[in-house]
Amino acid sequence: MLRIAVPNKGSLSGPASEMLHEAGYRQRKESKELVTVDPDNEVEFFYLRPKDIAIYVASGKLDIGITGRDLLLDSGANAEEILPLNFGRSTFRYATKPGTANGPEDFGGMTIATSYEGIVAKHLADLGVDASVVHLDGAVETAIELGVAQVIADVVETGTSLRNAGLEVIGEPILKSEATVIRRTGAGDDDPKVAQFLRRLQGVLVARSYVMMDYDCRAEHLERAVALTPGLESPTISPLHNEGWVAVRAMVPAKEAQRIMDDLYELGARAILTTSIHACRL
Ligand SMILES: Nc1ncnc2c1ncn2[C@@H]1O[C@H](COP(=O)(O)OP(=O)(O)OP(=O)(O)O)[C@@H](O)[C@H]1O
Ligand SMILES: O=P(O)(O)OC[C@H]1O[C@H](OP(=O)(O)OP(=O)(O)O)[C@H](O)[C@@H]1O
Ligand SMILES: [Mg+2]
Structure with a gap:
């Protein structure tokens, strides 16, 4: 198991x-x-x-x-x-009250509050900065107001918590997570059970980020249409009953679907449909 x-x-x-x-x-x-x-x-x-x-x-x-x-x-x-x-995307960053420092190179002698002291200690050591790190479990932003630290290092998603505490990020992101x-x-990577688990999650990732696109276009426009919808391998092309027309089916990135539909329409394609993908194995 x-x-x-x-x-x-x-x-x-x-x-x-x-x-x-x-x-x-x-x-x-x-x-x-x-x-x-x-x-x-x-x-x-x-x-x-x-x-x-x-x-x-x-x-x-x-x-x-x-x-x-x-x-x-x-x-x-x-x-x-x-x-x-x-x-669960986030960045991990230093923040201070405005005017405290220009970057991490100025943190020497200061105290940095964080819930991630492993990352911070390594980052400071790599920079050769001699600062103290104090561990706090959460609500780290408040440590500056209460005088426990001059700098914090914390997860930033929307930046709302920093703004609310009157803090600003300083230096480049320490990492993107x-x-x-x-x-x-x-x-x-030779465990077949692990490989199957990963294939299933990859299927979800693809199903979330792609849609299936179908459309009809004139055969003479096919090459240009296919350039817009190359699919993952190659699109499926089927003849239509009306001579000179083909039906095309290809996966396209969901984020680009509306722009691609506009471009296909301009090209003369019609009956352009997108449908969501529920699951997939590539
Ligand atoms: N807004 C966010 N706040 C905290 N962590 C976030 C946020 N957005 C993404 N993450 C990610 O979630 C993980 C942290 O999860 P964790 O459960 O330890 O903390 P949390 O979400 O702050 O929960 P809690 O503080 O209630 O324990 C990290 O990988 C972090 O990068
Ligand atoms: O950039 P934002 O969108 O504001 O998100 C980041 C904030 O959210 C997390 O705190 P959380 O709410 O988990 O509280 P905690 O500090 O007690 O863990 C994190 O520690 C930051 O404070
Ligand atoms: Mg938290």
Whole structure:
């Protein structure tokens, strides 16, 4: 049975379970359940604190896990990313009251509050900056107002929390994060159960980001139309009953669908339809 760690709380928990559900896996019915078995798919899901997931996976007791790239790096655990999942996106940044410093190179002698001291200590060491790091569990923005630190390092998504605290980001982002599937470093990629799990999640990622497009066009416009909708492999072309016309079917990126429909219409294509994809294996 494949053993998989899933975030039990926080920003990644809901979207991770939703994605697993879309991939056909049974998910827990209520948030107090800590383990759920999906016998049909021979998978056991362990709902764990997202910060702990890399440690469990690195121990080899669980085969794979879903966590944030920032949490993986912060843990220093012996685990690696195998499939980024395109949700839980954030940046990890320093912030201060305006006028405190021009960049991290000015942090020498200051105190930096963060919930991610693994990332911060390494970043400062790489820069050769000698600053103190104080660990706080959350609401880190308030540490400056209350005089516990002059600088914070925290997850920034919309920037609302920083604005509300009268803080501004400083320096370049320390890292960009998103949810990702991880496995123990060096575990190899020859486990067929892991490979099947990853194919299912890849199917969800594709189904979320592509739509199926169908349209009719005159045969003489086909090459130009196909250039607009090349598909993933190659589009399907079928003859229409009306001579000189063909039907075309291709997957297109969902974000570009409206622009492509406009361009196809300009070219003379008609009956242009898009339909969503529910699941897929590439
Ligand atoms: N707005 C956000 N706030 C916090 N983490 C976020 C946000 N958006 C994305 N994330 C990602 O979620 C992960 C942090 O999840 P975690 O559950 O540890 O904290 P949380 O969502 O702040 O929950 P809580 O503070 O309630 O425990 C990180 O990978 C982080 O990059
Ligand atoms: O840029 P934003 O969209 O404002 O999101 C980022 C904020 O959200 C998180 O805090 P959370 O609400 O999880 O509270 P916490 O600090 O107690 O963890 C994070 O620690 C930041 O403070
Ligand atoms: Mg939080």
